[in-house]
Amino acid sequence: MPYGITNEEMLNLTPSRAYNKMNTGKRLCQGPGLMAYLIHAAIKRKIDIFCGHRLVRLVTAHQKVTGATISVKNSEINVRARYAVLLSIGGYGWHPKYSLQFEQLPEWHCLLPPTIEGDSLLVASDVGAAYIPYKVVGGRPGYKIPGEKWLGKPVYRSLINEAGYPHSIIVNSSGKRFADESNFQELADKSGSFERPNGFTNYPFFFIFDEQYRQKYHLGPVGPGEPFPPGLLTSSRTVDGLAKKLGIPSSSLKKTITTFNAFARKGIDLEFGRGTKAWSRAFSGDRHNKPNPNLGTIEIPSFYGVRLTYVGAGYNGGYMVDEEARVLNARGEPIASLYACGNCVSFFDVGPIYQDGISLAKSIGLGYLAAYSAIRNAGKQVH
Numbered sequence: 001m002p003y004g005i006t007n008e009e010m011l012n013l014t015p016s017r018a019y020n021k022m023n024t025g026k027r028l029c030q031g032p033g034l035m036a037y038l039i040h041a042a043i044k045r046k047i048d049i050f051c052g053h054r055l056v057r058l059v060t061a062h063q064k065v066t067g068a069t070i071s072v073k074n075s076e077i078n079v080r081a082r083y084a085v086l087l088s089i090g091g092y093g094w095h096p097k098y099s100l101q102f103e104q105l106p107e108w109h110c111l112l113p114p115t116i117e118g119d120s121l122l123v124a125s126d127v128g129a130a131y132i133p134y135k136v137v138g139g140r141p142g143y144k145i146p147g148e149k150w151l152g153k154p155v156y157r158s159l160i161n162e163a164g165y166p167h168s169i170i171v172n173s174s175g176k177r178f179a180d181e182s183n184f185q186e187l188a189d190k191s192g193s194f195e196r197p198n199g200f201t202n203y204p205f206f207f208i209f210d211e212q213y214r215q216k217y218h219l220g221p222v223g224p225g226e227p228f229p230p231g232l233l234t235s236s237r238t239v240d241g242l243a244k245k246l247g248i249p250s251s252s253l254k255k256t257i258t259t260f261n262a263f264a265r266k267g268i269d270l271e272f273g274r275g276t277k278a279w280s281r282a283f284s285g286d287r288h289n290k291p292n293p294n295l296g297t298i299e300i301p302s303f304y305g306v307r308l309t310y311v312g313a314g315y316n317g318g319y320m321v322d323e324e325a326r327v328l329n330a331r332g333e334p335i336a337s338l339y340a341c342g343n344c345v346s347f348f349d350v351g352p353i354y355q356d357g358i359s360l361a362k363s364i365g366l367g368y369l370a371a372y373s374a375i376r377n378a379g380k381q382v383h
Contacts, residue, residue, distance in 0.1 A: 139310030164284030166296025
């Protein structure tokens with residue numbers, strides 16, 4: 001998502017101009033903007049912020065959490081809690097095993113910093129906290145640019161608005177579309193479809209587009225018309241050639257593209273309704289493209305294909321908490337003076353959600369409840 005620009009700019013600028021503004025602007029918008037506001041608020045209130053510290057274990061006494069042991073620069077320090085301990089230490093995204101267990105997908109990669117390694121689960125086991133799987137969010141399509149690293153680990157990017165731009169589709173290994181590409185929630189759900197005895201029916205899957213797309217729109221950090229990094233994609237002057245390189249039945253892919261092109265010319269996707277949702281037309285399409293912001297033919301060589309993978313934040317497993325954000329044990333009883341918020345809490349929320357900064361929303365809401373409860377339980381006046 002183009003986080004460096006405002007919603008108003010995303011709605012009114014062409015995708016190419018929005019991309020240029022996103023890469024030249026100095027503002028933080030959407031989730032990063034909210035994060036910056038929270039950090040500013042903490043600094044303003046003279047709340048200490050320590051970088052490079054890592055939680056090692058929780059300290060308990062008399063069946064109550066009284067503090068924590070923190071590692072910093074190859075040494076450990078003990079921190080005592082005045083009222084309670086509030087955990088907001090992320091999920092399990094970069095743990096080599098937990099991610100596959102909780103996401104339940106054949107492959108999955110984390111979009112978050114490589115420091116998110118499942119410490120929450122390890123800490124939970126020491127104090128008897130219930131760490132439960134609750135799969136609500138499926139893995140969304142994403143990709144990796146070869147050679148791009150973040151803190152020494154590969155960078156994975158989510159394919160959200162790019163998948164809804166005209167002149168592109170997403171197909172499975174049979175060369176068939178399976179969802180409305182302009183709606184990332186539907187796309188995430190159907191890309192991970194599992195059927196017995198066939199398994200994951202739409203895996204692996206591929207992002208297909210033509211030269212029209214390349215000249216008009218961006219793909220992650222690659223701007224319109226810019227050269228693609230080596231190894232990112234496969235290309236061919238013909239659809240048949242692209243299909244063979246990707247290992248997709250060429251007859252099926254050609255039929256899919258022919259059908260899609262007919263839809264694009266009429267501006268109506270009779271198969272999956274691409275471009276019928278208001279969000280898709282505004283945030284995942286090109287409003288200057290007529291007659292449908294999300295539909296455009298795939299017919300101008302060269303043709304391109306990117307093999308996609310599953311990506312996400314890694315919060316389908318986490319602590320079980322009550323209405324006060326108190327961490328519960330397997331019996332459903334609160335662990336004295338231990339609270340949790342954010343991605344380390346099991347994703348039990350259902351229904352429509354706040355879209356930009358959803359992880360921060362969980363931190364803000366549950367964090368507020370935790371602070372209120374801890375102060376009240378300590379016998380202090382709550383303002």
